[in-house]
Amino acid sequence: xxxKNPIVTFKDIEKVxxxxxxxxxxxxxxxxxxxxxxxxxxxxSGKTTAMRMINRMLEPSGGVILYNGEDIHKTDAxxxxxxxxxxxxxxxxxxxxxxxxxxxxxxxxxxxPEEKRRKKAEELIKLVELPEDxxxxxxxxxxxxxxxxxxxxxxxxxxxxxxxxxxxxxALDPITRESLQELVKHLQExxxxxxxFVTHDMDEALKLATxxxxxxxxxxxxxxxxxEILQHPANSFVEELIGEDRLMQARADVTxxxxxxxxxxxxxxxxxxxxxxxxxxxxxxxxxxLVTDDDNYLKGYxxxxxxxxxxxxxxxxxxxxxxxxxYVVDDTLLRDTVDRILKRGLxxxxxxxxxxxLRGIVTRAAIVDMVYDTIWGDSDAEEGAPGLxxxxxxxxxxxxDSASSSKEV
Amino acid sequence: MIDxxxxxxxxxxxxxxxxxxxxxxxxxxxxxxxxPLGVILTRFGKTAKVVIGIASMLQTVPSLAxxxxxxxxxxxxxxxxxxxxxxxxLLPILRNTYIGMEDVxxxxxxxxxxxxMTPLQSVLKVEIPMAIPVxxxxxxxxxVYVIAWATLASYIGAGGLGDLIFNGLNLFQPDLIIxxxxxxxxxxxxxxxxxxxxxxWLTPVSLRS
Ligand SMILES: Nc1ncnc2c1ncn2[C@@H]1O[C@H](COP(=O)(O)OP(=O)(O)OP(=O)(O)O)[C@@H](O)[C@H]1O
Ligand SMILES: [Mg+2]
Numbered sequence: 362x363x364x365k366n367p368i369v370t371f372k373d374i375e376k377v378x379x380x381x382x383x384x385x386x387x388x389x390x391x392x393x394x395x396x397x398x399x400x401x402x403x404x405x406s407g408k409t410t411a412m413r414m415i416n417r418m419l420e421p422s423g424g425v426i427l428y429n430g431e432d433i434h435k436t437d438a439x440x441x442x443x444x445x446x447x448x449x450x451x452x453x454x455x456x457x458x459x460x461x462x463x464x465x466x467x468x469x470x471x472x473x474p475e476e477k478r479r480k481k482a483e484e485l486i487k488l489v490e491l492p493e494d495x496x497x498x499x500x501x502x503x504x505x506x507x508x509x510x511x512x513x514x515x516x517x518x519x520x521x522x523x524x525x526x527x528x529x530x531x532a533l534d535p536i537t538r539e540s541l542q543e544l545v546k547h548l549q550e551x552x553x554x555x556x557x558f559v560t561h562d563m564d565e566a567l568k569l570a571t572x573x574x575x576x577x578x579x580x581x582x583x584x585x586x587x588x589e590i591l592q593h594p595a596n597s598f599v600e601e602l603i604g605e606d607r608l609m610q611a612r613a614d615v616t617x618x619x620x621x622x623x624x625x626x627x628x629x630x631x632x633x634x635x636x637x638x639x640x641x642x643x644x645x646x647x648x649x650x651l652v653t654d655d656d657n658y659l660k661g662y663x664x665x666x667x668x669x670x671x672x673x674x675x676x677x678x679x680x681x682x683x684x685x686x687x688y689v690v691d692d693t694l695l696r697d698t699v700d701r702i703l704k705r706g707l708x709x710x711x712x713x714x715x716x717x718x719l720r721g722i723v724t725r726a727a728i729v730d731m732v733y734d735t736i737w738g739d740s741d742a743e744e745g746a747p748g749l750x751x752x753x754x755x756x757x758x759x760x761x762d763s764a765s766s767s768k769e770v
Numbered sequence: 771m772i773d774x775x776x777x778x779x780x781x782x783x784x785x786x787x788x789x790x791x792x793x794x795x796x797x798x799x800x801x802x803x804x805x806p807l808g809v810i811l812t813r814f815g816k817t818a819k820v821v822i823g824i825a826s827m828l829q830t831v832p833s834l835a836x837x838x839x840x841x842x843x844x845x846x847x848x849x850x851x852x853x854x855x856x857x858x859x860l861l862p863i864l865r866n867t868y869i870g871m872e873d874v875x876x877x878x879x880x881x882x883x884x885x886x887m888t889p890l891q892s893v894l895k896v897e898i899p900m901a902i903p904v905x906x907x908x909x910x911x912x913x914v915y916v917i918a919w920a921t922l923a924s925y926i927g928a929g930g931l932g933d934l935i936f937n938g939l940n941l942f943q944p945d946l947i948i949x950x951x952x953x954x955x956x957x958x959x960x961x962x963x964x965x966x967x968x969x970x971w972l973t974p975v976s977l978r979s
Contacts, residue, residue, distance in 0.1 A: 418884055443886030453881030457899045457974030467885050499976035515885075 366394040367427070368523055368555050369415055374424035376410050376579075384410040385421070386579040392557060392572070394522070397549045399566035400559045401602065402576035408559040409450065411576070412525050415557065416445045428523075443467055446516030446524035450531070450559075452508055454500040460486075460511055461496040467519040485514040489544060506537035513545065517554075524548075527559045542569060563603055567591070575599050618698060619691035621728070622712045622721035628653045631660060631679035635672050638663060651711050651719060652682055659711055659719045661686050688713050691720050699728055774945050781934070786953050788848075789930035793920040793957075796852045797913050800859030805905060808867025809893055818868060825861040833858070833919050837926050851928030855920055859912040866908025870901030899974050906969035910962050917958040921950075931957075 369392040376385035384407045392398050400408040413419040414426060417438040426433050433441055454463050462469075464485060465478040473481075482496055489510040500508055509529060516524050526545070530538045546569055549556045560566055566573050567587045575583040575590070575598075583595035591607065594600040600608060628651040629638055638650060642665060649664040661684035668681060675681050688711040689698045702710050702723065709724040775782070811818035831839075836857065840850030874897045882892040898905070924932025931950045938946030970978060 416884065418880070439886050439888055441886075442884060447884040449877065449881055449884055451877045453877045453884075455878060455881070455896060457896075457977055470886055470891070501976055 367391045368394045368429060369557070370427040372425045372427070374414065374421045374426060376407070376414065376419065377422040384579055388581050390574065390581060390584065392555065394555055395549070395553050396571050397546070397556045397558065397569055398572045398574060399570035400557070400574050400576055401561060401563065401566045403561065406576040407579040408576055409527055412527060412557055412559055415525060416442045416447055443471055443519060444521060444523070446521035448512050448516045448524070448526040448529045450527040452512040454508055454511060454515070456500050459496065460498050460500065460503070463500065463511060464496075464515050464518050466515065471519055481518055485518060489514055506533055509533060509537070509541060513541065517548065523555045523557070525557045528561070529558075530565070545569065563607065567607070575602060616695045617691065618689050618693045618695055618712050618723055619720065621695065622691070622723045623727070624721045626651055626711060626719060626722040628719060629663075629678055630655060631677065631682055633678045634676055635668055635678065635681070638678050639668060651722070652678055653719045657718045659686070659688060659713050659717055660684065686711065689723065690715060702728060774949055778934070778946070778949060782949065782953065785929065785931045785933055785950070786957065788928070789917065789920050789954065790957060792848060792851055792923055792928055792930055793855060793913070793916045796855035796920070797859050797909075797916050799852070799856045800863055800912055800916070801909060804860045804863035805867050808864045809871055809898070811868050812871040822865055822868060825864050828857055829861045833922055834925065837922060841926060846927040848928045850926055851920070851923035855916045855923070858919060859916050862908040862911040862915070863905070867901070867905045870904030871897055873904065874900045900977070902972050902974070903969065903977065906965065906972065910965045910969070913961045913965055914958045917961055918954060921954055
């Protein structure tokens with residue numbers, strides 16, 4: 362964790378455009394060194410306005426903005442802008458300058474010697490994996506995605522600590538977009554840059570941000586880490602912005618199995634007769650019964666198929682008891698088990714407490730209701746499913762993380 | 771033809787030179803004033819309309835009348851002629867500079883400012899290079915006008931090829947008229963061509979079509 366030094370502070374900032382259009386109202390905000398802050402909100406919510414006040418492209422109508430502790434209103438705007446990298450909403454490469462000239466524009470303004478500029482440009486172009494001879498090209502000779510890359514590195518060329526980016530990856534295909542997202546994330550994490558990033562794509566914000574600032578009609582609705590936002594959206598607006606799918610996923614991240622289980626599973630004790638068993642099945646319209654002993658410890662299950670095959674020579678439930686049963690412990694996080702349950706194709710899974718007593722069942726329907734969408738999402742496949750490929754191996758006690766237990770009883 | 775050249779050859783050279791000299795100075799003055807003025811005007815939205823309006827009005831004053839108006843103020847000779855032609859040269863250059871500058875993509879101006887260019891740097895390094903083709907078109911247009919109208923300057927004693935033409939008219943000598951007109955046309959064409967080359971040279975590589 363880098364130490365938390367505020368790099369930008371908004372103190373009661375207000376912005377009223379000519380004509381009385383209030384774009385920002387009473388915004389207080391702290392951006393710490395090394396943070397990746399995403400401003401998110403609908404079109405017109407004031408994201409760009411808020412961002413452009415940081416490098417004095419706009420002057421607030423009220424309030425104070427501090428940059429490294431200094432009131433920016435008292436600093437030279439031109440100098441300030443040369444210290445802060447800025448990627449505008451439309452890239453804005455200079456069409457009449459070569460890529461080299463574009464990248465080294467600010468260093469040139471700062472009067473860096475030619476050698477140093479050349480070195481910097483070569484270093485940066487490598488960083489975004491473009492061939493060095495692109496430096497001599499003009500922006501019109503580059504694809505949109507390549508131009509975006511140049512736009513990003515141009516904002517870094519003078520070793521700026523703070524970089525402002527206004528929807529920099531707006532119109533890109535998903536693959537290019539992803540590689541650029543990785544690039545900026547890398548810059549922030551590895552080079553310790555502070556990034557302020559405007560987007561209206563929640564996925565992008567959740568992926569990149571260490572701090573998300575949700576804006577709506579000029580107000581900051583919520584300012585929190587991605588996981589806080591997901592788990593405790595400030596209001597319905599934020600929820601809506603996050604979207605149903607992600608909320609489900611987020612809930613899966615904190616919900617325990619016991620919270621979604623049904624508490625009255627159909628069970629039977631081993632001593633009962635098969636006739637009783639089949640009656641119970643019929644009555645409750647199920648094709649399997651969980652078997653518990655008198656103290657409610659889970660013993661196994663019986664199903665209609667075995668019952669049908671063996672009712673002639675078997676009489677009691679214990680005769681056809683199947684002890685190979687997959688179950689989960691009640692305080693397990695849903696996200697750690699859900700994929701296994703689904704992978705096995707089980708219609709339901711018994712839930713037991715740590716002692717092994719039957720507490721309830723989680724039905725496939727309940728899971729599907731909640732997290733079906735997210736199970737196949739990529740992020741979950743990485744972190745939510747350790748040992749996914751092993752799930753068929755019920756008998757290997759070493760495989761699983763402690764959170765989820767599947768074993769034989 | 772040979773006869774004509776024998777008879778009027780040296781006169782032709784002097785007059786052509788005068789024509790060129792008068793127009794050249796007028797145009798140079800026009801560029802020196804109108805380009806910066808056009809640039810400055812882009813910073814003053816409303817004033818710009820007024821100034822360009824005035825320049826347009828001046829443009830509509832008949833050229834002979836304008837020349838005649840010069841006499842009471844500046845007398846006769848080359849100076850009043852140059853001033854009159856300079857006034858004519860202003861409008862196309864001014865208007866094109868203004869339009870060219872205004873037409874520079876606001877995103878680029880924003881980008882320049884955002885990277886920490888001073889307003890002057892933005893004008894010199896971004897806006898003017900981007901506006902060069904339009905500005906140059908105005909200059910070329912002015913050059914052709916000025917060279918053609920410089921012919922009339924002979925009325926107020928400024929010399930130039932107009933002397934040949936008007937002599938020809940007065941003395942009913944068509945060869946003098948033609949001998950004066952052709953060099954004017956050639957001068958105009960040549961100036962346009964050379965300025966075209968200059969335009970190409972000034973235009974940033976990537977903006978050349
Ligand atoms: N120059 C301006 N003059 C007047 N009003 C403006 C100006 N710029 C923006 N606004 C208004 O201020 C509000 C906030 O605009 P802003 O550009 O900050 O929105 P945004 O959140 O960046 O939107 P988007 O996602 O569309 O870029 C909007 O209502 C907009 O119409
Ligand atoms: Mg915006």
